[in-house]
Amino acid sequence: MDKFISAARAAIAEALEQAGPTEIATRLKGMSAHKRAKIAMARLRVAGIKPDRIVAIVLAVTALIEEDPKSHRIKEFRTVQIAKAIHRLASGYHRVWELEHYDGRTRRIVLNAYPRSSGPILRLIGKMLELPCEWVVEKHLAAVVALKVKRYGRHPALPPKA
Numbered sequence: 001m002d003k004f005i006s007a008a009r010a011a012i013a014e015a016l017e018q019a020g021p022t023e024i025a026t027r028l029k030g031m032s033a034h035k036r037a038k039i040a041m042a043r044l045r046v047a048g049i050k051p052d053r054i055v056a057i058v059l060a061v062t063a064l065i066e067e068d069p070k071s072h073r074i075k076e077f078r079t080v081q082i083a084k085a086i087h088r089l090a091s092g093y094h095r096v097w098e099l100e101h102y103d104g105r106t107r108r109i110v111l112n113a114y115p116r117s118s119g120p121i122l123r124l125i126g127k128m129l130e131l132p133c134e135w136v137v138e139k140h141l142a143a144v145v146a147l148k149v150k151r152y153g154r155h156p157a158l159p160p161k162a
Contacts, residue, residue: 004135011132012051033120047090079126
């Protein structure tokens with residue numbers, strides 16, 4: 001395996017382990033952005049999200065932004081987009097209750113609460129996960145974009161190649 005990918009996987013695995021305890025989404029209100037970002041990382045760990053998948057998401061989002069000629073070229077934009085994709089993997093609090101009515105029918109009550117993914121939290125999550133992947137992106141981005149173009153064609157906003 002590539003040494004840059006191995007290093008990124010190890011760094012992300014360590015970051016997930018050091019994230020601390022989790023907290024349900026309904027109890028996050030009033031916490032600092034840094035603490036909420038750590039809790040989001042802990043939720044990824046508890047959900048069993050592998051570092052390989054996080055490295056793949058960082059590389060894929062970077063490749064999509066790189067190929068799109070109309071996309072923002074600001075590093076912060078890429079960081080937030082990476083965090084959005086990763087945050088969705090393990091966010092939310094989901095519970096289902098079965099209640100029996102007086103007439104014998106059963107009713108399901110579903111609670112789905114999602115933490116607010118605000119700017120500061122996404123920036124922190126993105127920085128924590130993008131930083132270990134910088135060398136992977138630098139080394140493999142061109143190959144990922146080339147494979148994407150070969151498999152699915154050029155971006156629709158680009159003129160067809162002559």
